[in-house]
Amino acid sequence: xxxxxxxxxxxxxxxxxxxxxxxxxxxxxxxxxxxxxxxxxxxxxxxxxxxxxxxxxxxxxxxxxxxxxxxxxxxxxxxxxxxxxxxxxxxxxxxxxxxxxxxxxxxxxxxxxxxxxxxxxxxxxxxxxxxxxxxxxxxxxxxxxxxxxxxxxxxxxxxxxxxxxxxxxxxxxxxxxxxxxxxxxxxxxxxxxxxxxxxxxxxxxxxxxxxxxxxxxxxxxxxxxxxxxxxxxxxxxxxxxxxxxxxxxxxxxxxxxxxxxxxxxxxxxxxxxxxxxxxxxxxxxxxxxxxxxxxxxxxxxxxxxxxxxxxxxxxxxxxxxxxxxxxxxxxxxxxxxxxxxxxxxxxxxxxxxxxxxxxxxxxxxxxxxxxxxxxxxxxxxxxxxxxxxxxxxxxxxxxxxxxxxxxxxxxxxxxxxxxxxxxxxxxxxxxxxxxxxxxxxxxxxxxxxxxxxxxxxxxxxxxxxxxxxxxxxxxxxxxxxxxxxxxxxxxxxxxxxxxxxxxxxxxxxxxxxxxxxxxxxxxxxxxxxxxxxxxxxxxxxxxxxxxxxxxxxxxxxxxxxxxxxxxxxxxxxxxxxxxxxxxxxxxxxxx
Amino acid sequence: xxxxxxxxxxxxxxxxxxxxxxxxxxxxxxxxxxxxxxxxxxxxxxxxxxxxxxxxxxxxxxxxxxxxxxxxxxxxxxxxxxxxxxxxxxxxxxxxxxxxxxxxxxxxxxxxxxxxxxxxxxxxxxxxxxxxxxxxxxxxxxxxxxxxxxxxxxxxxxxxxxxxxxxxxxxxxxxxxxxxxxxxxxxxxxxxxxxxxxxxxxxxxxxxxxxxxxxxxxxxxxxxxxxxxxxxxxxxxxxxxxxxxxxxxxxxxxxxxxxxxxxxxxxxxxxxxxxxxxxxxxxxxxxxxxxxxxxxxxxxxx
Numbered sequence: 002x003x004x005x006x007x008x009x010x011x012x013x014x015x016x017x018x019x020x021x022x023x024x025x026x027x028x029x030x031x032x033x034x035x036x037x038x039x040x041x042x043x044x045x046x047x048x049x050x051x052x053x054x055x056x057x058x059x060x061x062x063x064x065x066x067x068x069x070x071x072x073x074x075x076x077x078x079x080x081x082x083x084x085x086x087x088x089x090x091x092x093x094x095x096x097x098x099x100x101x102x103x104x105x106x107x108x109x110x111x112x113x114x115x116x117x118x119x120x121x122x123x124x125x126x127x128x129x130x131x132x133x134x135x136x137x138x139x140x141x142x143x144x145x146x147x148x149x150x151x152x153x154x155x156x157x158x159x160x161x162x163x164x165x166x167x168x169x170x171x172x173x174x175x176x177x178x179x180x181x182x183x184x185x186x187x188x189x190x191x192x193x194x195x196x197x198x199x200x201x202x203x204x205x206x207x208x209x210x211x212x213x214x215x216x217x218x219x220x221x222x223x224x225x226x227x228x229x230x231x232x233x234x235x236x237x238x239x240x241x242x243x244x245x246x247x248x249x250x251x252x253x254x255x256x257x258x259x260x261x262x263x264x265x266x267x268x269x270x271x272x273x274x275x276x277x278x279x280x281x282x283x284x285x286x287x288x289x290x291x292x293x294x295x296x297x298x299x300x301x302x303x304x305x306x307x308x309x310x311x312x313x314x315x316x317x318x319x320x321x322x323x324x325x326x327x328x329x330x331x332x333x334x335x336x337x338x339x340x341x342x343x344x345x346x347x348x349x350x351x352x353x354x355x356x357x358x359x360x361x362x363x364x365x366x367x368x369x370x371x372x373x374x375x376x377x378x379x380x381x382x383x384x385x386x387x388x389x390x391x392x393x394x395x396x397x398x399x400x401x402x403x404x405x406x407x408x409x410x411x412x413x414x415x416x417x418x419x420x421x422x423x424x425x426x427x428x429x430x431x432x433x434x435x436x437x438x439x440x441x442x443x444x445x446x447x448x449x450x451x452x453x454x455x456x457x458x459x460x461x462x463x464x465x466x467x468x469x470x471x472x473x474x475x476x477x478x479x480x481x482x483x484x485x486x487x488x489x490x491x492x493x494x495x496x497x498x499x500x501x502x503x504x505x506x507x508x509x510x511x512x513x514x515x516x517x518x519x520x521x522x523x524x525x526x527x528x529x530x531x532x533x534x535x536x537x538x539x540x541x542x543x544x545x546x547x548x549x550x551x552x553x554x555x556x557x558x559x560x561x562x563x564x565x566x567x568x569x570x571x572x573x574x575x576x577x578x579x580x581x582x583x584x585x586x587x588x589x590x591x592x
Numbered sequence: 593x594x595x596x597x598x599x600x601x602x603x604x605x606x607x608x609x610x611x612x613x614x615x616x617x618x619x620x621x622x623x624x625x626x627x628x629x630x631x632x633x634x635x636x637x638x639x640x641x642x643x644x645x646x647x648x649x650x651x652x653x654x655x656x657x658x659x660x661x662x663x664x665x666x667x668x669x670x671x672x673x674x675x676x677x678x679x680x681x682x683x684x685x686x687x688x689x690x691x692x693x694x695x696x697x698x699x700x701x702x703x704x705x706x707x708x709x710x711x712x713x714x715x716x717x718x719x720x721x722x723x724x725x726x727x728x729x730x731x732x733x734x735x736x737x738x739x740x741x742x743x744x745x746x747x748x749x750x751x752x753x754x755x756x757x758x759x760x761x762x763x764x765x766x767x768x769x770x771x772x773x774x775x776x777x778x779x780x781x782x783x784x785x786x787x788x789x790x791x792x793x794x795x796x797x798x799x800x801x802x803x804x805x806x807x808x809x810x811x812x813x814x815x816x817x818x819x820x821x822x823x824x825x826x827x828x829x830x831x832x833x834x835x836x837x838x839x840x841x842x843x844x845x846x847x848x849x850x851x852x853x854x855x856x857x858x859x860x861x862x863x864x865x866x867x868x869x870x871x872x873x874x875x876x877x878x879x880x881x882x883x884x885x886x887x888x889x890x891x892x893x894x
Contacts, residue, residue, distance in 0.1 A: 003693040011684045073646055074680040078697055079670035194645040194664075 004085060008092035012062070016096040019054070024104035031108055035306070037124045038317060041292075044300035045164075048134050051101050052160060055135030058100075059142025062093055067146050076194050086192040090143065090185065094136055101135045102128035117328035117335035119317040123170065123297050130299050133177035134163060140184035147191050148207075151583050158210040158217065159184050165516050169298035172519035179518075183210075199584065208569065208580045215576040216508045223500050238492075246492035247439075247457035247468035255283040255442040262453040262470040266485035274451055274474070274484065281444040286403050288391045288524075293366065294346040295521050296320060307349040311359025311374045318347055325372075325379070341379035344368070351393065353382060354400065355417030364390050367404060371420065380420040385409065391435075391524065397445035399426070405435040405524055410450060410475060427479040432456075432486070436527035437466040449476040457489060459527055463499045463509070466528045467491075499536040505574040506540050544571055547578040554581065596655075597622050597744050597776045598643060603652035605638050605800070612638040614800035615652070620793075622743075625777040627791035627808070629784075631883050635800040636780050640748055644674060657743060670698055673742035673775075677749040679733040681721045687732060688717035698740045705771035706739035712765040727758025731765060738771040746778045751786060759783075763790060784876035794875075798883060808875050815878035818847040818856060820865035827863040836881040848873070848881035 030036055066075050066089075076082060105128040113120040141156025148155075159180050168176045183206065190203030199207050230236045242248035250258055256278060263275045292302045297320050305318040309327075314336050316325040325339040347365035356362065359374025367385035372378075383390070388404035395401075400411040402425070409425035416423055431438065432454055439458040443450050453472050459465025468489040474482040491498065502509050517523070551570040555563040570577045598620040605613040613635045620626055630636050641647040643656050645664045654661040659668050682690060695701045713731040715724060724732060730750055737745055747766075751759045766772055767790055781787055787794065787808065794811050796804040804811055815836065820826075826845045829835050833856070834849040845865075849856060860868040873881075 003696045007682060007685055007689070007693055010689070011682070069641070069646070070676045070678050070680045073641070073644065073674065073676065076646075077644055077669050077672070077674055079666040079699070080697065081666050195648055195662075197648065 002088070004080070004088035005092050008062075008089050009095060012058075012092065012096045016099045019100045020104055023100060024107060027104055027108040028111075031112060035112075035118050035304075035317070036108070037112065037118065037120060038301060038304040038306050040303045041300050047131065048163075051131050051135040052138035052163075054100060055097055055138035056142035056145075056156075058096065059093060059139035059144075060146045061142075062089070063143045063146035072196070073194075082193050083189060086189060090140070090188065093139055093143070097132060097135045097139060102132040105131055117326070117333055119319045119326050121297075121319055121321045123299050123320055126171075126174065127299055130174060130177060133174065133181055137163065137177065137181045137184050140181065140188050144184065144187050144191065147188070147196060149197075151586065152207065152211050152214075152580075155207070155210045155214045156184060156187065158213045159187075161217075162515055167517050167520035167523060167525075169295040169300075169521060171297060172521070173299060175519055204584065208577065208584060211580040211583060212505075212569075212573050212576040213508055213512070215579045216505055216512075219504055219576065220501060243490070243492055245490045247455075247460045247489045248492045250455055250468075250470065250489060251439055251457060255285045255440070256281075258440060258455060258470070259283055259442050259444070259451070259453040259472070262455075262472040262485060262487055265487055266472065268482075268484045270474070270482070271472075271484055274446075274472070277446065277451070278444055283442045283444045284394065284396045284401075286392055286394055286401060286408075286441040286443065288403070290348070290389075290391045290524070293389050293522060293524060294348055296346060298346075303348060305346065305348060307361045307363075307372075309359045309361070309372075309374045311357075316361075316372070318343070320346065339372070339377060339379055341370075343370075353416050354395075354413045364393075366390070369393070369402075373420070381422050382416065382420070383411070383425075384422055385425075389522070389524065396443060396450065399445070399450075401443070401450075403441065405431075407431055408441070408452065408475070426477065427475050429473060429475045429481055432471040432473070433466060433469075434526055434528045436523075436525045446474065449474055451484075460489075460491060461493050461498060463502050463532070464527050464529050467530045495533050495536055496539075499532065502532060503536045503539040503543065505543075505576050506537075507573040508576060540574070544574045547571070547573075547575045550578050551581060554578075554585070595622075596620060598654075598656055598778070600639075600654045601652055603639075603642065603654050604650045605635070605642060605647060606650040611650075611800050613642070613649070616797075616800060616802055617652075618795065618802055618805070620776065620778070620795075622776050624792035625772070625779055625790050626793040626795060627787040628778055628780040628795045628797065629782070629787060629879055629883075630797035633799075634797040636797060637748060638800075639797070640674070640746055640778075640780070643746070644669075644672065670700070670740065671743040673737035673740050673745040675730075675733050675737050675745070675747045675750050677752040679726075679729045679750070681729065681733060681736075683720070683722040685721055686717065687715055687719050687721065687724075690721065691717075691736070694736050694740070700741035702739050702741045702771060705741070705769060706735045708769050708771070709735035709738055709765045712761050725758070727754050727761060730754060730758065730762050734762065734765060738769055738775075741771065742775050744776050744778070745772075746780075748780045749782065750779075751781065751783060759786070766790065784874075784879055787879075788875040796879065796882060803882070811882075812873055812875055812878045814851050815873050815881055816849055816852055816856065817871040817873045817877065817881075818849065818860060818868055819871060820845050820847070820860045820868040822860070822863065822865045824864070826865075827859075833859065835885070837884045848877070850882070850885075 066072055076085060109120050109124050112118045138160060141159060144156050145153040162180055163177065166173060166176045186203060186206040190199040190206045193200060231239060238248060242252060250261055253261065259278045260275055263271045294302050306315055308315050308330060313330050314327045315330050316327045319326055323342040327336040328334060329336055343365050345365035347363035347370060350362045350364035353362045353371055361372040363370040363372060367388040367390055368381055369383035369390060371380045371382045383402065385404050388406045390402055390404050392403040393400060398413060400413050402409040402411065408429045410427045411423055411425050429452060433456040437456040437458055438454060440455040443452040451474050453470060455470050456466055457468030460468040470487045470489065472484040474484060547570040548567055551567050555566060566581050596619045598618065600616050600618045603613050603616040604611060628636055638647065642649050642654050643661050645661050648662060657668060657671055709731060713728045715728050715732055721729065751762055754762060763786060779791060791808055794806060794808045822845050829838065832847065832849065834852045836848040836850055839846040857868040
């Protein structure tokens, strides 16, 4: 406790100044915009700033202790090493409480009590999330100060985990808590008198991120080689891509893509359809959503608000009660709540046919709502069940909606005539996973639509399906004619596509699992092709090589010390071997 | 207290291809002030780091107060005081705060010992550590270390960079403190006049090896300083028994030799000396000559 107080007295004044600066910044920004309704990019910017502050604080605080004499003075006292670590880390974490979440909570309190802006539980939890991010980075900064330079920077791997994690809301808080625990464990592994080698059991805390960092470094090196390949001029993405491959199709115009899908078809209607494509102006349906909004998510995919320009009111969705809350744009005065309670968080979504000034369309997963400015009421207009609607666009006389599982065609007239739910005229199930869909092009026919779907978004990667195109006609009566399915060739060999796999199947699996840990439904799911046998064979050879080199490296050690490393090298391959080398490379073995 | 406070057996520590400690076997008895001397790179600081558990040995073993150095407990650490040459203390803290913190941490805190030492300095309780002069900081650090009531106190070049007055104050506060009498002090320094003044026991390290372990007087008695008048060149160093160092000053040859009795005069006369006189040797010159024997020279390094 005395050490904790001593450390606190060292940093308290600076912490107070930083906290005031942070509070001032938040107050200024809150005067300009509603901070609770910013999109993911803004939240990331804030998160990155908090991580930077945390990381610098941890590094600066412990860099003063890292030299041999100060380290000796710190540790050589009648306290256990972990008690000393907890006192110092505790003081640092408390400083971060003052700097990061306290100003956020004070700002939220101000917004909640003195303004009509929506402040949900999730906004209060943002303070906790911000602290956890800063605390994770703080631990990584501490580790960077204490660890040998050869692996001091591995904390970045844990911060990358935070950036890449797909969990939201409370689940993301749990992920952050895991990362925080791991980063604290990393510090504990080295927080001992002799820092040359980590504590025996806690070596896992360093070995895993170090192996992952090595793995990422290798992938970055591969990317560097690819840049050289591009500069050399023979890369498939240079100039004209190889004929018949997915790159060629993705770079083509909508019309050329559709013609390419029909070119090799033996269907009797294919030549006629190709002629119609040449005479038409195809429409390309793109996705307007990258991620689905989730209940109680801490950050918004995009701002959950829209302006009713007719009445000068801004409506903001509240996760706490599932309703829209309005306030006047002019003076910020509250104007009440829209009674409709949404089943899923809605997002503003362009316009529907028949909408008047001030009206707005909102999409909430598979449902599209019409907000009527005059009545202040919300009407359900489209219901696709549990599918997730990602795009809606007019095509000729019709309206086409794309969900994560199917394409729907609607007549435009019922949208104008009534405020009832409009049933789709026709449904075409997507002939593949939405995550693989790179393009969806269509033209209007006399009695329906011709649709060409191109699946090859991740064909350059292990996650993607084998690239292919489908051409289908969706008749007005809802029937579907399959015209053609064309397999496209890969533009990259398996060695390139599966580099993340053969390098270390174990770390690849771990990376993907960590990314989607506690995550909700995603638009990113794909139908990956089976991993080729050659990839497994190469991975096994590299794994065996790693095991043999580990055996050679540790031939002088006893079994208890050797076997965990051998098993780890077998599971995670060469990156784990390099991790072993770097950890074991102490002052005695260094040349 | 065990029979020896520090015991190393065949202790070696290698950094890359260089041995900082080489098969060092050392036993230090409790009580008294033991001086540890050696040239830079002799392995003194490495030895301290191993003894306190901050480095692991390449080979051999090391024990402090009967405990293996790699397994020191917080209770063991309470019994070992350590003062380094930088006098590393939390700069932002006030003297009173730091004293209170240490008092809280160490169960056998001896306020009288603290007051006894700090009385030699003009240190005010409200001063921050960063506001203290180097000498005051050294004294404050020593006061903190002695007040811990250590059984073993390691002082690693504590007077480095201190002026004459501060140095004297430091040594007096160490020598005349009652707390010093109750513990074993390991005093590492390059200042031979300090060693001469305070040490009861002298340990000489060279290139990680134990070269001598005796009282300072015994050590001085082993080294003799001969002055002789030899026309032309004197004998080749390789042929001189116990040769440590030679100098030629004002036409006279000065030879420092180890473990040579009066018979050495005969050796000098046999090599052309017209007269040969043996002079008393100060500890400073004795250690200097002793360490100069194997000092690397450009010729040797080639």
